[in-house]
Amino acid sequence: MTKIPGAKPRIGLLGTGPWAERTHAPALAAHPGVEFSGVWGRRPEAAAALAAGFGTRAFAGVDALFEASDAVALALPPDVQAPLAARAAAAGCHVILDKPVATSVGTARDLAAAVTAAGVASVVFCTLRFAEPTARWIGEQTAAGGWFLGEAHWLGSLFAPGSESAYAASPWRRDKGGLWDVGPHVLSVYLPVLGDVTSVTCARGPADTRHLVLRHTSGASSTATLTLSAPPGAAEAALSLYGERGRVTMPGWDGALDAFGGAVDALLEAVRSGEPHPCDVRFGARLTEILAEAEAASA
Structure with missing residues (x-):
């Protein structure tokens, strides 16, 4: 069942690397319209440190974070991101994905199908579309x-x-x-x-x-x-x-921090309106198709 955020939607974070630490976590912590519900990472000690630095909690398992969140943002390598994003969607969480959504066409299409079937909103954080x-x-x-x-x-x-x-x-x-x-x-x-x-x-x-x-x-x-x-x-x-x-x-544009706040706003608007954002998971899958064709051509 799709989660309907309350007055202050809860957004969790998957990932603890430099991108998560420098962009996703500070943007979620600073956003006045959301509650930063927690962090999960493949390295528990890194998740604990990142969560402590931004006033939220670390989760030992992704399913517990999904249960505590209305939406999740993913800051993970693309082919780690895709199956976890599909699990989040199946748990009813709306998703903010990183680009590329996957590096395999089949995986990208499967992810788009899973998110669509779950009826959740999605945004792919292509910086230039949100700065x-x-x-x-x-x-x-x-x-x-x-x-x-x-x-x-x-x-x-x-x-x-x-x-x-x-x-x-x-x-x-x-x-x-x-x-x-x-x-x-x-x-x-x-x-x-x-x-x-x-x-x-x-x-x-x-x-x-x-x-x-x-x-x-x-x-x-x-x-x-x-x-x-x-x-x-x-x-x-x-x-x-x-x-x-x-x-x-x-x-030009001024970094990714404000742009990520714009991506959060775009996701929340897609949830409220029921209208898919143009830069959603299906758009992300199309980018993977084009890049895979380019890769094959260069080979």
Whole structure:
């Protein structure tokens, strides 16, 4: 049975890594409209420390956290996330998922089917869809239409020599690279503005770099260069559109913390209204399908 949140919905957190510690936990603890109901992690000592730091409690088992929550946010590797999110949905919890929702097409589709069958609301935390400046810009360009080309590059330096990023130790990022880590961000902008992807070409560049060429249902085409191995001095994330109004460039945004608060608000609105959010688990599954096609093309 789907849970109907009360005046102050209870949201729990699955995950204790740097992403959970720096984004999910502080955003949930600071959100005035929710109760941060607890933390579960694969390492109990890390869950206890994270919970204590943000004034909530640690749970030894996920099912107990599901019972104590109306919704859960997941900050876990994608293929760990998917089965736990399906369990949460079956327990009646609404879900805030991380991107990508899974790295296997079958797993992503199974997750979307499980969440849909459970009748719970879902949001996939693609940062650019929930950070206020970029979300507003995406809405404006979608309404304007008339686009001919898109051009994007997301050059991260996570794996550059000397990197001290806490995310550089992430095994799934090491395995899947920038295509799967930052590719969902670019696609989350292109799809609402240019339409679904109808064809994918992907070529390899240095290290984990991938160059994508996409065609869209609107007739537009787009490109994206994605990497986590750029030299630090070259690190940048940018996206431009070209069309009837000339060139427009996506604005910057101020980190992920406020954006995650926006994702919480979006989930709560989807629960209240009964209307699925455009960036829900089915959208997340579609991103996995496109990325898997790109990965196969580059192989």
